[in-house]
Amino acid sequence: MRRTAGVAALVIALAGTALPAQGAVSPPRAAGSAVDGRAESQAYTRAESRAAEPTVPAPYSWAVGWSAVVTSSPRPGIEQLALISPSGGRRAVATVPAGTEVIDVRHDARAVITRAPRGQDDPSVFTVWDVVTGRRFRVQLPPASRLFFGPDSRLISAEGYPTSRVRVRAWGGAPQRDLSVPASDQAVVSPGGSTYIVPRGNDIAVHDVATNRTVRVIPNQPPSVECRPHGLWSDGATRFGCYDIPGNSRTYKALTSTGAVTPLVREVPDAGEAFATTPVSAQTTWSSSCDGPGNGVAIVQNGQPRWLAPNGPWGSSTVFLDAIAGSRTSLWMTVGWSCRTDEQRRSLVRYDTTAGTTTVLAGPGSPGSQGAVRSAATIDGLT
Numbered sequence: 001m002r003r004t005a006g007v008a009a010l011v012i013a014l015a016g017t018a019l020p021a022q023g024a025v026s027p028p029r030a031a032g033s034a035v036d037g038r039a040e041s042q043a044y045t046r047a048e049s050r051a052a053e054p055t056v057p058a059p060y061s062w063a064v065g066w067s068a069v070v071t072s073s074p075r076p077g078i079e080q081l082a083l084i085s086p087s088g089g090r091r092a093v094a095t096v097p098a099g100t101e102v103i104d105v106r107h108d109a110r111a112v113i114t115r116a117p118r119g120q121d122d123p124s125v126f127t128v129w130d131v132v133t134g135r136r137f138r139v140q141l142p143p144a145s146r147l148f149f150g151p152d153s154r155l156i157s158a159e160g161y162p163t164s165r166v167r168v169r170a171w172g173g174a175p176q177r178d179l180s181v182p183a184s185d186q187a188v189v190s191p192g193g194s195t196y197i198v199p200r201g202n203d204i205a206v207h208d209v210a211t212n213r214t215v216r217v218i219p220n221q222p223p224s225v226e227c228r229p230h231g232l233w234s235d236g237a238t239r240f241g242c243y244d245i246p247g248n249s250r251t252y253k254a255l256t257s258t259g260a261v262t263p264l265v266r267e268v269p270d271a272g273e274a275f276a277t278t279p280v281s282a283q284t285t286w287s288s289s290c291d292g293p294g295n296g297v298a299i300v301q302n303g304q305p306r307w308l309a310p311n312g313p314w315g316s317s318t319v320f321l322d323a324i325a326g327s328r329t330s331l332w333m334t335v336g337w338s339c340r341t342d343e344q345r346r347s348l349v350r351y352d353t354t355a356g357t358t359t360v361l362a363g364p365g366s367p368g369s370q371g372a373v374r375s376a377a378t379i380d381g382l383t
Helices: none
Strands: 044-046 067-072 078-084 090-097 101-105 111-115 124-130 136-141 146-149 155-159 165-169 175-179 195-199 203-208 213-219 226-234 237-243 250-255 261-264 271-275 281-284 297-301 304-307 320-327 330-336 346-352 358-362 373-378
Touching: 067 101, 067 358, 078 111, 078 358, 090 124, 101 146, 101 373, 111 146, 124 146, 136 155, 155 195, 195 226, 203 226, 203 237, 213 237, 226 250, 237 271, 271 320, 281 320, 297 320, 297 330, 320 373, 330 373, 346 373
Parallel strands: 044 358, 250 271
Antiparallel strands: 067 078, 067 373, 078 090, 101 111, 111 124, 124 136, 146 155, 155 165, 165 175, 195 203, 203 213, 226 237, 237 250, 250 261, 271 281, 281 297, 297 304, 320 330, 330 346, 346 358
16 A cells, blocks of 8 residues: 555544634635646745744644644754644754654644654554643553544544553543544544544444544445545545555545545546545555656546646656645645655645645755655645
8 A cells, every 4th residue: 555654634523513713714625627737837936934933823723734744854863843834934843763753733733743663563652742832741552553632632542452442531641531433543533533433344434522422334335345534525524545456446525414425536546545625636546656647646627637746846857746635725745856765855845736836845945954854744624
């Protein structure tokens, strides 16, 4: 399966949960079309350099476009955790051990969860970082566990061996109550932590955290293949992918209210993940942009896929694209500057799906000579 450089932060409520008032920020809608063609003629933009650290968004806001990144440093064994604003401003959070991953970013960008590097059978060690106060909390869980931001300044853990369970935890990690739903390393949690979405073999369960009740069961498409959730397509609709033999992946949305399932981006062969951008975008499962035209990340325009080859400081060479989030006309990707396995340069970029322009936000090519992006998560309002 495709390996990603990071995960997208989950930042909007599922069905039946109202969005908070937040000025201009609202859930994105997928629609629209534009021109065909793979080549990108527009120049890229270097994110604007900031003399001062960006101001963190207000508490309980919906900070679409903010990112958390781990970047390399000249010091052996040490990397840098930072918060990146939508314009590319950088706010340092902490130094972390090499191999640290960004797991989740709270919807207001005021807190980040990271996971320390580990062996296959080692405990999962997470750190919850309070970006504003500088406080941090260490949460150690069994191997192959997951940790998410939950409701009301709580956490949700999905724990594996030796005891499989899903728990609501206090901010510092203390267990409070269990949920009657399976744990899985492929589960996702909706923004604000109101809903836990988990594959269960032949279906996907949408579970309400407050009531501890499964509110919708979504059958696999078809029942014989593996499916897993990716987050939301819109408020009240879950998006998920189903994976068969190589080249035969499909992505769908399902309404929580009725269970109705609708295929997404049929125009993109082997699309394992779709993003609710305008126009809609998708990423292939069993291949990447390094496999040449017809693979990697595409935008669907006029009923046809336009495969992305964005311009940037990496030049004209073939690059490795990994889409991690999408909202309105913004698609956030990490860009590996080459397809060589030993290539170390990787940047976080925002791609404008209508103008075709690329803005480098973090990593090489961004202000301040930042190190290579090792892990990234972007708040997009859905994933």
